[in-house]
Amino acid sequence: MRRPSRPLLLAAVVLLALVASGIWYSQRQQAPAARTQTAIPVRVVSVAQQDVPRYASAIGSVLSLHSVEIRPQVEGVLTQVLVKEGQWVKEGDLLATLDDRAIRATLDQARAQLGQSQAQIQVAGVDLKRYRLLATDDGVSKQTLDQQQALVNQLQATVKGNQAAIANAEVQLSYTQIRSPVTGRVGIRNVDPGNLVRTSDTQSLFSVTQIDPIAVEFSLPQQMLPTLQSLLKAPTPAQVEAFMDADGERNPLGTGHLALIDNQISANTGTVRVKAEFDNKDGRLWPGQLVTIRLRTAMDENALVVPPPVVQRGVDGHFVYRLDGDKVTSVPVKVLYQDSGLNIIAGVKPGEKLVLDGQSRLKPGAKVEVATDAPPPAEMADRRSQP
Incomplete structure (x- = not known):
């Protein structure tokens, strides 16, 4: 067998080197393109600053202030x-x-007895005066005078009894008209x-049953007792709202004020009973009705508010993604208050744009693209500005 010549081997080696160089060069050209980041679509919202009322919610029962059987x-x-x-x-x-006929007859009988007693006492009084004149000349005995005085006293008591009987009959007669x-x-x-x-x-x-005004009774945790006491001492009564729905946002039934706190806490439930009063001219609140109650406990002035989806929870606490140019930065925040409609946070500035949707694909420094259907910042503020 003939062995390959030396020039042929050199040509093969050169060819392999050229192929390897071409592959390396092509991968080097593709590497920057592979490292180019793809923008992640997100929706953002601006940090709003507004006055935010705080509420305590409970289920209450409507009660009449005065119901009579x-x-x-x-x-x-x-x-x-x-x-x-x-x-x-x-x-x-x-x-x-x-039917008042029997009571009217009793009243007439009592009046007749009074007239008879008044006539008797008139005669007895005249005799008493005569006996007193005769007694000065020993015309009658002292015993006769004393007996006549006792008769007058007896008839006076009888007259008072007759008058009481008339008053009682008149009261009984009034009961026939309810x-x-x-x-x-x-x-x-x-x-x-x-x-x-x-x-x-x-x-x-x-x-x-009295309908207007009307009351709503509900229970709150005993931890809220100091807050309730301060609300009662405030110069302006604390506002209480009643709603038909459990979410406390739709079908408002009325707005009232905090009226009183019960004088003891339930040892079984650890709650205190609270009562609020409502003007109910339109009759939307009805005795026995179950309603959702929102008690305004405080007002945060110039608070920084964002929708709840903006705030994320991490290992070290809460944070938000802030938009810096076309990238995002993770900013730690502190949640001061939250409910179903908004969160009050600290750690950001008014007007800063925060990521509202799409956080699951983000990390600090990620490039983002803001979606055009982002909600205007005033939408949330206008919706929540209603107390």
């Missing part, structure tokens, strides 16, 4: 019901009447006219 105070036949179910009545309005003790709304009627009603009946005729 209308019951008879004397026995008798229910002759008339002068109001309809659901009717609004004022304090003092006539609601129903009872008047509303409060201003409110009439409930469902339980007894129809024509029925005999007694004071011992377990069922009332109907109820009258």
Whole structure:
């Protein structure tokens, strides 16, 4: 077998060297392109500065400030019901009447007895004067004079008893006209006219419930007791809002004020009962209704606020991604207050642009591209500026 010639071997070596050089050169040209960063699309929002109210939320029960079960105070036949179910009545309005004939007869009898006693005492008084004149000349004995004085005293007591009987009959007669003790709304009627009603009946005729103003009772943790006490001492009553929905944002039912704190804390639940009062002219709050309550506990003035998605949690605490040119920087922040709509933070400046969406792909120094559908900074501020 013939061995390859030396020139052929040299040519092969040179060819391999040229191929290797070409490959190395091409990889060197592609390396900068591979290292070029791709911009990550993000949405940003500006740090807003505004006054932010702080709230404490709870589930409350609507209570009437004054609800009365209308019951008879004397026995008798229910002759008339002068109001309809659901009717609004004022304090003092006539609601129903009872048969009063027997009580009127008793009143007339008491008045007649009073007249009889007054006539008797008139005669006894005249006799007493006569006996006193005769007693000066020993015309009658002292025993007769004393007996006549005792008779006059007895008749005077009888007159007072007759007057008391008349007053009692008049009170009983007034009970036959049932008047509303409060201003409110009439409930469902339980007894129809024509029925005999007694004071011992377990069922009332109907109820009258005050609707305006109205109260809401709710419970808060005992840790809030110092805050509640300071709110009660404040010159301006603390604002309380009632909502139909559990999220406390939609369907507002009314705005009231903190009225009182219960005089003890529940040992079983560690909560304190609180009551708020509401003007309820439109009747949107109804006794027995369950509502969501928001109690304003404080007001942070000129607070730096951002939407909750802006704030991220890391190993060392909370941080945000701040937009610096076309790159982002990780900035540690402190969360001072948070709720479902915003976070109050410290560590940034008003107007700085922070990343709102897309943080999962970011790291400090990453190049970003701001999406054009980013929300305007005033949108959040306008939405949350409503207390």
